[in-house]
Amino acid sequence: MMRRFTILVLAAALLAGCAEKDGHEYQGWVEADLVFVSPDEQGRVETLSVREGDQVESGRLLITLDSDLQRADLAVAEAAFINAKIAFERAQQLARTGAGTQRDFDNAQAALRQAEAQVAAAKTRLARRMLESPTAGIVQQVYFRPGETVPASRPIVSLLPPGNIKVRFFVPETLLARIAIGDQVRVSCDGCAEDVLAPVTFISRSAEFTPPVIYSREERAKLVYLVEARPARTGALRVGQPVSVAVTPREAKQ
Numbered sequence: 001m002m003r004r005f006t007i008l009v010l011a012a013a014l015l016a017g018c019a020e021k022d023g024h025e026y027q028g029w030v031e032a033d034l035v036f037v038s039p040d041e042q043g044r045v046e047t048l049s050v051r052e053g054d055q056v057e058s059g060r061l062l063i064t065l066d067s068d069l070q071r072a073d074l075a076v077a078e079a080a081f082i083n084a085k086i087a088f089e090r091a092q093q094l095a096r097t098g099a100g101t102q103r104d105f106d107n108a109q110a111a112l113r114q115a116e117a118q119v120a121a122a123k124t125r126l127a128r129r130m131l132e133s134p135t136a137g138i139v140q141q142v143y144f145r146p147g148e149t150v151p152a153s154r155p156i157v158s159l160l161p162p163g164n165i166k167v168r169f170f171v172p173e174t175l176l177a178r179i180a181i182g183d184q185v186r187v188s189c190d191g192c193a194e195d196v197l198a199p200v201t202f203i204s205r206s207a208e209f210t211p212p213v214i215y216s217r218e219e220r221a222k223l224v225y226l227v228e229a230r231p232a233r234t235g236a237l238r239v240g241q242p243v244s245v246a247v248t249p250r251e252a253k254q
Contacts, residue, residue: 024247028169032239035135036155040128045146054139059132063156067129074122084115137161165234167198169245170224178249185229186246198231
């Protein structure tokens with residue numbers, strides 16, 4: 001009786017292994033394309049109105065930076081504009097009366113346009129000391145706090161828009177011809193109430209012998225290709241989370 005029970009257990013295990021092998025399920029992980037909010041110029045963070053995990057809408061004010069230098073530059077540009085305008089009006093009056101030359105008028109007009117452009121540039125630099133959210137999403141990470149100095153182009157916060165979650169996994173070369181862009185894969189994870197469907201959006205054109213991150217229990221193929229899928233429903237997925245991805249090859253589809 002014991003021998004028969006052992007045989008049944010071994011048979012069940014063998015069938016389970018075959019089912020897992022034929023089920024085309026692969027181990028992957030969740031990644032995201034983050035949006036980084038950074039200043040054009042170096043500055044000190046004055047206010048930070050969000051924390052990690054906050055949900056923000058597009059256009060919301062996130063950060064203000066010190067703007068003393070930008071305000072001073074704007075004042076200089078506005079003074080230069082006033083002087084250029086006075087010089088232009090004088091040259092225009094002289095040109096009308098014939099006391100001035102056309103060349104003087106053209107030079108004054110060019111100087112006025114340049115001064116006007118410098119005012120616009122100074123206003124833009126000043127406005128960009130107030131950083132707004134470029135998109136709706138969740139604040140993923142805060143890199144600088146109020147009082148800290150931020151170098152130019154260094155991110156202060158990173159945002160995760162809902163549509164920027166993606167699942168990455170590797171498939172063996174033997175499955176490459178049976179999967180295509182747009183095919184639906186089924187993503188499951190620990191703690192997920194139900195599986196998540198995700199269309200394939202990317203298949204690498206170059207092979208890799210070893211994936212950079214492996215969550216699989218054992219190595220199943222030495223030549224693998226990176227595949228990405230973007231689920232429409234991302235509430236249950238977290239960045240860095242290991243997942244299982246079930247792929248239905250094209251020959252097996254109804």
